[in-house]
Every structure is written in structure tokens, then in C-alpha cells.
Amino acid sequence: MEASHRAPSCDDQARRRCFYALPMRPPSVDAIARQLADTGLPHPLLVEAARAAVAGGDPDTARERARAEAEAMSLALLRPVINATGVLLHTNLGRAPIAASLEARPSNLELDLATGRRGSRQRSVAGLLAKAASAETALVVNNGAAAVLLVLAALARGRAVVVSRGELVEIGGGFRIPEVLEQSGAHLVEVGTTNRTRLADYARAVSAHDPALLLKVHQSNYRITGFTESVGAAELSRLGVPVVADLGSGLLDAATPWLAGGPPPWLATEPAARQTLATGAALVTFSGDKLLGGPQAGVIAGSREMVERCARHPMARALRPGGLVLACLQDTALAYLRRDGDAIAFWRMAGVPAATLRTRAAALGCGAVVDCESVPGAGSAPGVGIPSAGVALEGDHTAALRAADPPVIARVVDGRTVADLRTVEPADDPLLAKALTAAAGGC
């Protein structure tokens, strides 16, 4: 029962003399851990895996259990995957794909290179984003939820905020507008009904409650259709109370000047930061990693006076983003200002013609070429699809594909495993073909 790759030590021999008659001698935790070194995990994790395996029952199978345990630990580590789901902004896969290739170097994060004095970590990045959205100014925080929370805490604490009953939404992960409002110290005044809210409803609430803000929340991940009515930011702004629009999705400009062919049809119902501000909203908030196509971040853009009050609030320090995120967001903002949608992976992938994807699918040489439909994802443009193509294998092979290196994430549709090529980097096609071939047991 000793590790086969080393000669038994004196100690081992002594132990064997004492114990060889015992039928169930448990293998040593340390010996098992050392045998797992090929997994590449640090020794303390291997010891943990070995200890769990030894404590967990039959000593004869402890080694196999320890290896399974170590493999589970290894699979839990963050790693690049191939997204073959066709969901461009897949929340489980980190939403927008981003490139982060920074050297281990200091940066001028909080140093003004012109003066040598302390600078703002985000003035430059926020300024670039504000320019791209034609906003007066902007502030970057950790995510969209933080942006909403900070706006409410900084601008409406102890006061009323008016929200339509049709917009009291829950976004994924337990972000519920009424609860965020409560946490911010503002109090919610609901107006209208689930399906219909009119300007007069807001006007009544304005005279009765003297609200600090009127909050519009984009119905990101659902639609109310049929007998409906809602009030846009333009009309609301006439009531004399600042309007804040939580857009969520982060479309900077409905005219998409960064796309050579103009706005694609699937974008038609998405509100955009630039137009929402132009029609009268005082502030917009949105995520960095949805339609903006950048890293996880939240952006508050609009009125200089209001953004500055947000920046001065003590909570802003707790919600501030790190240098890695800001560097990545800066690349995204510069790409927008260069009108270079191809430099943003989300827009590049979203714009590939289905015919190109069909050609790539055929070239994979594994599975049947199929037409399918991709979706933007992350609650953006719910219910709309983007014509796409990929390959299908009979049966459910998703578990085998997840076990590939790199893992491939695919969907099962009508009993077939479908790999949608829209969300796969072309450079990854050979890896996808290899994983599909292995999963199907040959092609």
C-alpha cells in the first residue's frame, strides 16, 4: 500500500512490521496527497482531499475517492470555457467576454501624471464613457446594482422615490427594486398598476409626497404585453422632479455608430443611455458587462451635480471598482469612441452573419450542421433571437463537453446537443471540434 514511485523508508518498513497483519490499514493521508501532485493543486488542498477521502469510508478505495475529490476542487477553479450556448451575455459564464492581459506592473491608477499629484482613479475612464454616451459626466462602481443603490442613497435618503407598479422588478440574483430602495434609506411610493401607469399617477404622487426622484426601471428580463401603458423619461421629466432611469442593459447609443451596418433589428426595444438622457432623464444607470460589452461594473451617467453628489457619498468608497476593471473598461470606452465595434467581443460576435457561422459549422467536421437562434442574454432584449448556426449531436452530451479541456458549455434542444457557433471564438473551433468528437465517441 505504499506509493509505488519511491523506495520504502525505514519508517515505512517499521510500520509495516507492526501493522501488516491488520486487514484494513488506512493509507496515509500524506502519501495519498503526494500521489495527487499531478493535478497541479497546492499541497494543502490535496491534503484536504486526501483527509476527506480517508475519513469517508472504505480504505481500499480511498485513493480513487481522493482523486475524485481533487478533480472536483480543480473543476471549481475559475478557468476559460468555450461558450457554445448561443447566449451572448451568459450570466453563468461571466456575461460579456473580456480580454484582460495586464502585465504585473504598477499603473497611474491614482496618480495624475501631468502634475505628479494624487488623481482620481476613475475620472479618465468615466469621462470617456460619458463622452461616448453624450452625458455631462459619469461615475463607475462595481456593478449595476451598486449604481442604483448609490444613486438612491446619495440623492433620496429619507425622502420619497416614485416607481411605477409595472417596474418593481426583480433582476437575477435577488436584486429587487423595493428591497434596494429600502436599503438605501429612501422610501418607495408606488404608482399605477402592474400593466398601466399614466402621467397623472406620477403627478399625484409628486404633489402628495414631494419625492426626491422619479425612478424608471427597465423591464430587462420580461415583457408586459397587451393592455399596457407606461410613461417615458421625456414626459416624466416635465413634472419638475429629477428622473433616474435604471437601464440595466448599457446600450450607449441607439444609433450604434460603432456598427458599420447600423442597429441590428433585435436591438429595437432596448433603451439607450444617450437617447434617455437627451429626452430629459437627469441620470441613467447601467451595467458594464451587458450590452456595453465590458467588465463587471456599474455606470452612473448624467447630471454633473447629481453624479458628484453620488461620488461624495461615503458609500462610493465601498462600491468603487479596482484597477483591473477600470483598465478593461477603458479599453471598451476607447473602442466605442473609435467606433470600432469589432474591438468589443460582444458586438463582434453578435454581428457575424449566420452564413459565416454555417460555413464554420460545416468545417468542424463533427455533428449535423443546424440553423439555430442565439439570444443577447443577461436580461437584454428578452424574447428576441438572432439567426445563427451550429452543429447538433444526437443525445445529451453536455456533461462530457463540460469535462473537456477547455470545458465546452452547450445546450440540449429536443434531445440533441446543440453547439451554437455565434458565441464561440473562431480560434476555438479546433478545440470545439476535438471536444465534440470525444463526446460523441468519434465523428
Ligand SMILES: *Cc1c(COP(=O)(O)O)cnc(C)c1O
Ligand atoms: C441587470 C440589471 C441590474 C443589475 O445590474 P448588475 O450589473 O447585474 O448588478 C439592475 N437593473 C436593471 C434594470 C438590470 O437590467
